[in-house]
Amino acid sequence: MRVRLLWGMMFFFLLSGIGWAADAVKIVHIDPFSGPFKENGDRGFMATQFAVDEINAQGGLLGKKVELAQEDSQLKPDVGARKAEKVIMQDGANVIMQNNSTAVAKAIMNVTEKNKVIQVTHATYSDELTGKDFNRYFFRTCYTTGQYGRAFAAYFKDKPYRKFYIINEDYVYGHAVADDFIAAMKRAVPDAQIVGNDFHPVALKDFPPIFPRL
Secondary structure (H helix, E strand, C coil): CHHHHHHHHHHHHHHHCCCCCCCEEEEEEEECCCCCCHHHHHHHHHHHHHHHHHHHHCCCECCEEEEEEEEECCCCHHHHHHHHHHHHHCCCCCEEECCCCHHHHHHHHHHHHHHCCEEEECCCCCHHHHCCCCCCCEEECCCCHHHHHHHHHHHHHCCCCCEEEEEEECCHHHHHHHHHHHHHHHHHCCCCEEEEEEEECCCCCCCCCCHHHC
């Protein structure tokens, strides 16, 4: 998937008329590389590095070596936007990759659109990123919250379960998951009951206070 994605970038660059004065294609991966979501950032970066290594072994993109670097978003929108501005303006980044947090993605989108730099995600799922917040520089290769909300609704349509309690993290993505699941269930399983819809702090580890309400 990631190899095909990066080869797709090659054709985008070729057709878009972007200049090629530099000797390398610079991709910067902006994700949490510290804190409770560090593992997510590390795994995403390793996957991208694997694809970059394969493409460089085949001669690179348009004969240019692909360089990959990382910046820590700390899972904070303002930090992510600041890092994106820095790597574009100071480091000459051609592509920004970011996979964790819709809120961070939206903040970075403002920067990439303004500077006409490609932004790619394969793990940021809220529909609005390619819906109401769509811009021509943002590309997504993963499914969306609306898609898996409809998938769950299709699954439960023929099952006997009719009472659902929803628990999600209290940030943009968590709310999108809940909203899209509820909307899909209303259409596919109109007699379903949402008996609870709770949101907990991001990276919460202690759930017992929520359990008595289930």
